[in-house]
Amino acid sequence: DVKVTQSSRYLVKRTGEKVFLECVQDMDHENMFWYRQDPGLGLRLIYFSYDVKMKEKGDIPEGYSVSREKKERFSLILESASTNQTSMYLCASSPIRTSGLDRRNTIYFGEGSWLTVV
């Protein structure tokens, strides 16, 4: 089975702290994603990466950065945490098929990290 592991399930951080959320996948997937989930808003894409050291902004990148130094690991960084970043963060991964237009890949999600900023 595909495994996407988020190292911290529950975190409480103070305003202004630098926060690292770590995600590891064990299926050699090229794509990795960070989503934020809020009640009534569904999931919103923060950043995604399609290769090592490659990243692109999603829909809500402000206040976040990411790092992908190894294929299996994708980190989300909150440079200076704020209370409006209190949320559930979901990491995901998916493979890329060799045919670029084949979009039948499945995205696999981790169990989520609940972050509270006080």
Add this chain to the structure above:
Amino acid sequence: AQSVTQLGSHVSVSEGALVLLRCNYSSSVPPYLFWYVQYPNQGLQLLLKYTSAATLVKGINGFEAEFKKSETSFHLTKPSAHMSDAAEYFCAVSKGNTGFQKLVFGTGTRLLVSP
């Protein structure tokens, strides 16, 4: 730009009743559509996906969805609800025309199942 709209933030059914969760999409290109389920305190799990093959798609746990282009809909159904189906359900559409598989999600529908 692709988007999905889920009608109803909460749906309540009795055990054994039909489950119907509604999803309408907007897409400028033929869409790929997905339903995901999220159980309490867990991540999302794929229920089923439409990728331009058969319009009626069968998924796990007895769920199915039908792609109707004329109605721009992809509603999720299950003939008989179980207590274990209580969860939040998300409809999603694939965004972009590359292999990156970025998904745009709806706001979710919480399914409540009563005995």
